[in-house]
Amino acid sequence: MSLIILLITCPPVLFALGNVIVYSPDKQVRLEVFNKAGALSYNIQYKNKAVINASALHISVDKSVLTNHATITGNSTYSINESYPWYGAHSLAVNHFNGAKIKLQHGKISYQLDVRVFNDAAAFSFIIPGNKNDKRIPDETTEFNVPAGSTIWYHDLNGHYEGQHTKKSIDSISAGQWIAPPATFKLPGNAGYASITEADLKNYAGMALQSAGQGKLVLQLADHHPISHPYELRYSKDDIARVSKPAAINGTITTPWRVVMIGSDLNTLVNCDAVHNLCPPPDKKYFPDGILTSWIKPGRAVWQYLDGAGDKTVNNMKEYSRLAAELGFEHNILEGFWEKWSDDEIKDLTSYSKQKGVDIWVWMHSKDLRDASLRQAKFKRCHDLGISGLKIDFFDNEAKEVVDLYQDILMETAQLHLMVDFHGSNKPTGQLRTWPNELTREAVKGMESSRLADRATHSTTLPFTRFLAGPAEYTPVHFGERRKNTTWTNQIASAVILTAPVLTYAASPQHLLENPGGDIIKSIPSTWNETIVLQPSAIGELAVFARRKGNTWFLAVMNGAQPKNIQISLSFLKASAKCSSLTDDPDNTGALKTQNSVVKPTDVVSLSLGTGGGYVARFNLQ
Numbered sequence: 001m002s003l004i005i006l007l008i009t010c011p012p013v014l015f016a017l018g019n020v021i022v023y024s025p026d027k028q029v030r031l032e033v034f035n036k037a038g039a040l041s042y043n044i045q046y047k048n049k050a051v052i053n054a055s056a057l058h059i060s061v062d063k064s065v066l067t068n069h070a071t072i073t074g075n076s077t078y079s080i081n082e083s084y085p086w087y088g089a090h091s092l093a094v095n096h097f098n099g100a101k102i103k104l105q106h107g108k109i110s111y112q113l114d115v116r117v118f119n120d121a122a123a124f125s126f127i128i129p130g131n132k133n134d135k136r137i138p139d140e141t142t143e144f145n146v147p148a149g150s151t152i153w154y155h156d157l158n159g160h161y162e163g164q165h166t167k168k169s170i171d172s173i174s175a176g177q178w179i180a181p182p183a184t185f186k187l188p189g190n191a192g193y194a195s196i197t198e199a200d201l202k203n204y205a206g207m208a209l210q211s212a213g214q215g216k217l218v219l220q221l222a223d224h225h226p227i228s229h230p231y232e233l234r235y236s237k238d239d240i241a242r243v244s245k246p247a248a249i250n251g252t253i254t255t256p257w258r259v260v261m262i263g264s265d266l267n268t269l270v271n272c273d274a275v276h277n278l279c280p281p282p283d284k285k286y287f288p289d290g291i292l293t294s295w296i297k298p299g300r301a302v303w304q305y306l307d308g309a310g311d312k313t314v315n316n317m318k319e320y321s322r323l324a325a326e327l328g329f330e331h332n333i334l335e336g337f338w339e340k341w342s343d344d345e346i347k348d349l350t351s352y353s354k355q356k357g358v359d360i361w362v363w364m365h366s367k368d369l370r371d372a373s374l375r376q377a378k379f380k381r382c383h384d385l386g387i388s389g390l391k392i393d394f395f396d397n398e399a400k401e402v403v404d405l406y407q408d409i410l411m412e413t414a415q416l417h418l419m420v421d422f423h424g425s426n427k428p429t430g431q432l433r434t435w436p437n438e439l440t441r442e443a444v445k446g447m448e449s450s451r452l453a454d455r456a457t458h459s460t461t462l463p464f465t466r467f468l469a470g471p472a473e474y475t476p477v478h479f480g481e482r483r484k485n486t487t488w489t490n491q492i493a494s495a496v497i498l499t500a501p502v503l504t505y506a507a508s509p510q511h512l513l514e515n516p517g518g519d520i521i522k523s524i525p526s527t528w529n530e531t532i533v534l535q536p537s538a539i540g541e542l543a544v545f546a547r548r549k550g551n552t553w554f555l556a557v558m559n560g561a562q563p564k565n566i567q568i569s570l571s572f573l574k575a576s577a578k579c580s581s582l583t584d585d586p587d588n589t590g591a592l593k594t595q596n597s598v599v600k601p602t603d604v605v606s607l608s609l610g611t612g613g614g615y616v617a618r619f620n621l622q
Contacts, residue, residue: 012098013077020075022100022117029262031115031122033057033072033102040067040104040113044122046262049191051122055143055216057113059126061136061253066106066128074103084281085291087298087432087439087501088471089270089531095277101127121261121274123199128253135248142258144196144209144217146170149188153465153539154179157208160228160396161427161443164452165461167540175213178226181427182261183209183217184269184465184539192264195468199257199278201429202407205247206398207256219258222398223247230424231396234367247400256429266464267533275469276430283434286414291436295417297359297388298439298501298527299330306447307478307508312337314345317360318352323509325356328522333361333391333421333504343385350386359388361421366395369409379416389419389439389502398426410435421473421502428470432501439471440500446474447482447506455484456612460560461540463497463533471500478506479515479590483612485561487589489582490614492517495524496556497545502526517582517592520618525549532572546572553577557607557615565608570619573601577619584613598622 014021019034029051033042036054044052057067078099086093099116111128130136146152150170155163157178170185182197196217198207205222212218223246232240257278263269287293302324310316312335321332332353338346339362350360362382369375369392382390392409395402406422413420414437422441432438444466445452452458459474466472476494483491492515495503503526505512512521530548537544541560546553553573557566579599585591589612599619607615 012079013075013100015075018072020072020100020102020115022098022115024117024119025081025096025098026119029117029119029122031117031124033113033115035070035072038069040070042124044260044262046192049187050147051187051194051262052260053145053147055145058141058143059255060139061128063139066109066111070104070106072102073105075100086273086276087291087527088276089528091527091529093273093276095273097277116278118274118277120263120268120272121259123257123259123274123278125257126253126255130252132251135250136253137246137248138253138255139246140207140219140221140255142219144219144260146185146215146217147187148215150185150215152183152185153461154183156180157225158229159445160230161425162230162445162449164445164458165465165540170215173211173213175211177211179209179211179217181207181209182465182468184468186539192262193266193269195261195269195465197259197261197275197427197429197469199259199275199430200280201256201403202431203249203254203400204256204403205400206403206426207258208398221246222400225398228396230394234394234396243397243399243401261468265533266537266539269464269468270533271531272468276433279430279433281433282436287436293436296419296436296439297330299503300327300526301331301333301361301502301504302327302329302509303333303475303504303506304508305335306475306482306506307480307511309508309510314341314349317349320509321349321353321356321358321360323513324358327509327512329509330357331359331361331389331502334363336363338362346385346387354386360386361389361391361419362387363391363393366392366405366424369405372408375408376412379412379418383416383418387418389421391421391423393423395422395425402426410438413437419502423473427466430470432470439502440473441470442473444472444474446472447476447478450482453484454561455486456490456559456561457540459486459494459498460543460558463543463545464539467498472498473500473504474498475504475506477512477521479511482506486612487584487610487614488515488517488592489584489616490558490612492521492582493556493558493614493616495521496547496554496616497543497558499526499528516594517616520580520582520616523552523618524554534568534572536566542566544568551621553619553621555605555615555617555619557609559609559611559613561611563610563613565606568605568607570599570603570605571601573599573619573621575621576600577621579617579619581615581617583615584610586610
């Protein structure tokens, strides 16, 4: 009878008969841990419907499986309800969850499963104590059994995290298929959406998923992953052999969080804070004001690479900085040609640029940063030359040694007040919270991919898949052939939707200034106070985003490959507003139309969108 009373009153954590159930603060999400046929298992529900069916938890240490015939011996509960400044879909992240540290016993080994359940996510992490001199090899094959009838969007690991998503029924994915997180799926019966990824990856190898067929996805660590084409291209056979071996860990083994983001709609998924919530806050030693520390400078960047004008000289990069200032942009990112310049030439550029209010970033190859003393000398030189940020490229693998390199780079650049942009990188795992000097990373098939023909479908898939893990440097907005089957207006809308704290534009600054949408381009920020994903957004078909910065709202629409007529309510506006808008020219995808008007919250925008069509509006509240 007491158990029935407990279920009715629904406390945050239930512990009975060897099972532990953890509820979200709003009681809509629950994660249950239990034993099933001798295997430690779990399931996740949302509004009493399955998100993850009963699935085996599986971790081994030195090939000894700790989750088989493990006993749940107790748990200690905890909860957090806090908020903190953030550079993402909104400016204030909310970290509110109920947690339980579940005590487990396997023979003589005592360990824990840490569980946290949010209103929009559930997550778990293993903690296996060890002495600091212990050197042990963990492995995981935890399962995620996705409900039959779900639709999943995924890409493989051939290009590492630079892939093009496929849409399939979960039931039709064959065994052996690799899936790069985040793996987003729509539950059957309009029960909602979910996405699987990991958080707080450090001192450990990264995870991907592999299908076992019949809707079962299995966690696999990096030494099991196929070597990506970019890694094969850039690294030696010895490197490949080394990263293909399992990695040992000293002392206590703490796995990254295995996260399932959950929501009734796409707006909930896009606004989910769970991935960065699961990471520690920034160390005040490096970041006295956290993410708002003065030398952390979000902003927009010009970049001479995909739409480059002029030569690769100091004088031309001065011109890029001058044009960046004319746009109101804050950064100028240089590719590897800067390394041929003298210190005096670099100082000349950084000094000139700072007078214009523009910071200089420079490119580096991660292979040249493996030696700690050489790496630190390079970073010190950049700092002394007035360089503000580093674009570090070609990681292309999630082995523990690569993950460790990220951590070393982030700590050492923080000491020197250098910002970082990782390219050729693995997915973000929320560590922008711990290390806010990392302002973005690539891990996306972006505008650099010149052969991507169906950019319309790709760019309407990314906001609800890859971007759920964190910002991506897609390098949006190109007015030339690279835009493929999208319009100019769609391209400008992508700067609003495919955003990052450092938002690097693909188009040259001259082309941005000359474009008839230039006034709106200048005003698009790189960080937002509020984001609302509006109807009728659909993954891979249509992205409709309303985003607010201060008293200004932007409405951005990117259409997929199929023409459609849609209506969008302006009810997100709380007052009348002056509206400046960009619409497609129906006769020319390489042109657009501008219009100024006054609108009310009761108004509805009606759009007729062709393949890859778009719409952008800026609303200044009166």
